[in-house]
Amino acid sequence: MLFELQGVSKYFAAPGGQRVAALRDISLGVGAGESVGLVGESGSGKTTLIRCALGLVPPDGGRIRYDDLDVAAATRQQLQRFRREVQLVFQDPFASLNPRMTVEELVGEGLLVHGLEPHAERRRERVAQTLRMVGLTPDAMGRHTHSFSGGQRQRIAIARALAMRPRLLVCDEPVSALDVSVQAQVINLLQEMQRELGLTILFVAHDLAVVRHLCTRIYVMHHGEMVESGDRESIFEHPRHAYTQALLAAVPVPDPQVARARRKLHRLNSLAQQGAGMEAQT
Numbered sequence: 001m002l003f004e005l006q007g008v009s010k011y012f013a014a015p016g017g018q019r020v021a022a023l024r025d026i027s028l029g030v031g032a033g034e035s036v037g038l039v040g041e042s043g044s045g046k047t048t049l050i051r052c053a054l055g056l057v058p059p060d061g062g063r064i065r066y067d068d069l070d071v072a073a074a075t076r077q078q079l080q081r082f083r084r085e086v087q088l089v090f091q092d093p094f095a096s097l098n099p100r101m102t103v104e105e106l107v108g109e110g111l112l113v114h115g116l117e118p119h120a121e122r123r124r125e126r127v128a129q130t131l132r133m134v135g136l137t138p139d140a141m142g143r144h145t146h147s148f149s150g151g152q153r154q155r156i157a158i159a160r161a162l163a164m165r166p167r168l169l170v171c172d173e174p175v176s177a178l179d180v181s182v183q184a185q186v187i188n189l190l191q192e193m194q195r196e197l198g199l200t201i202l203f204v205a206h207d208l209a210v211v212r213h214l215c216t217r218i219y220v221m222h223h224g225e226m227v228e229s230g231d232r233e234s235i236f237e238h239p240r241h242a243y244t245q246a247l248l249a250a251v252p253v254p255d256p257q258v259a260r261a262r263r264k265l266h267r268l269n270s271l272a273q274q275g276a277g278m279e280a281q282t
């Protein structure tokens with residue numbers, strides 16, 4: 001595994017002095033080149049997990065390993081490498097991109113800060129190349145983000161991450177703030193990038209439909225616990241946990257795989273009800 005969490009827990013202080021578990025004994029792994037989904041409804045602890053995983057907040061227990069690094073024990077130099085190789089795309093492209101910076105500055109910032117491309121002309125070239133990669137034309141470079149749509153802003157945020165040539169891209173609900181019609185375009189872009197660049201992706205979503213095409217392995221979180229994980233087929237065809245079944249029931253039907261799984265759930269449910277009915281009669 002390129003990235004691995006073992007038994008991570010995190011508590012927050014609640015009003016009244018109580019401690020509330022936001023994460024309980026969470027384990028998760030992402031193999032090199034893999035695209036892994038983390039799904040759970042709003043408030044289930046996904047962002048808290050990502051923040052712990054990236055060393056942005058300290059977990060209260062557990063281990064976080066990236067490649068050969070123990071993230072909690074890493075030296076400054078090792079952390080710098082971690083912050084370069086692991087890039088994050090946030091949910092809200094309106095809040096995450098500084099409106100005072102031009103697209104060229106936004107996409108080139110990491111290259112400058114990490115000293116990867118100190119030469120201005122070469123950095124400019126790399127920014128232009130990355131923008132083309134995500135489907136934007138280099139004439140976007142001089143503009144500010146307010147003149148772009150939500151979908152285009154998320155492309156800019158993805159370019160900002162990809163310019164660093166990361167090994168792992170962590171996307172925390174990157175399409176949740178976008179119109180449904182634009183969501184698929186952004187997911188297709190990520191899928192393309194994954195194939196072309198050999199990128200490893202950890203993709204967070206509150207809805208199973210979003211990870212269906214992109215992710216080959218899926219983890220399901222509920223109330224700060226990991227309730228189920230498995231490859232895409234087993235999650236969609238044979239969901240074991242009631243919560244996964246409920247999430248699946250919320251997926252819009254057109255997908256034949258989902259429709260099939262849902263018919264099966266209906267059948268099982270009605271069989272169970274018949275069974276209960278017969279028991280009641282005898």
Ligand SMILES: Nc1ncnc2c1ncn2[C@@H]1O[C@H](COP(=O)(O)OP(=O)(O)O)[C@@H](O)[C@H]1O
Pocket residue numbers: 012013022040041042043044045046047048049
């Ligand atoms: N800094 C914080 N202080 C207290 N509680 C928090 C904090 N951050 C998150 N929480 C709580 O932790 C739970 C999980 O939140 P979050 O990780 O944002 O979930 P998700 O990303 O799945 O929507 C929520 O109940 C939230 O209110």
Ligand SMILES: [Mg+2]
Pocket residue numbers: 046047048172173
């Ligand atoms: Mg979140």
